[in-house]
Amino acid sequence: MKLVSRSAWGAAAPTGSYSRISSTRGVKIHYEGSAVPGALAGDHGRCASHVRDIQRSHLNDPDEGWIDVAYSFLVCPHGYVFEGRGLHVKNGANGNPSLNAGHYAVCAMVGTSGVVSPTAAMLDGLVDAIEYCRAQGGAGGEVRGHRDGYATTCPGDELYVWVQRGAPRPDGSGTAPAPAPPSGPASAAPPFPGRILRLADPMVHGADVQAVQSRLIERTWSVGPDGADGWYGKRTRATIVAFQQDSTANGWPLADDGEVGPLTWAALWDRPVRR
Ligand SMILES: [Zn+2]
Ligand SMILES: [Zn+2]
16 A cells, blocks of 8 residues: 555644544545546646645635544545544544544545546555555445435545445455445355366366355355365255256246356356345
């Protein structure tokens, strides 16, 4: 993570005392919601001064009474994570004191004109900030938009769609997943291994078989006494057949051939759990 400390960006000292917090339910994503100078996009040298401007405008806001920049962190188009109030401090951005204590506030430096879309580097920086809040700041697994629970258009439609997709890194290498919905552990499927997994002689074995078995167990199917051992035996085949029939019965049709090709692979990860 490319973290820019308060001293590095030239933060002014807070004008009052912070409220300390030990943990949060997660992170809320914001955007600036105003003009963000387009020149910022091509010149990281301008970003620290832009963060100082944001802090100054917050300190001078007559209505809010802010003691500091309102956000926990701010992320620039180049993926740098600027420390705002930082970890274990209640932010001022989420809308009211209880919302501010509930989630850290991470602001993307995009707005309604100038820089209007997040860059790939920025999305990576946002995920860096989320992971940092979790690893060091006691943040839980939630990733939400400012508009969740508060009447605002923030963080804009583009970032909000990204939040709803689970805040993935742009290259798909990792995500900051929102917690599993109550319907079950839906998650993005890992890439199909490229070979069809089936009962064969000699027996098929490998990490891909193990991934299928682990996923079945996660979805409450039994794969036999040996658990996820990586061997595609008769018991694993029988469980796959049962899973395929259950899928078909629940509106996700699959041939019940006991083989894991791309369609069964996708269903294992993406089909909502209904059993
Ligand atoms: Zn906001
Ligand atoms: Zn920058």
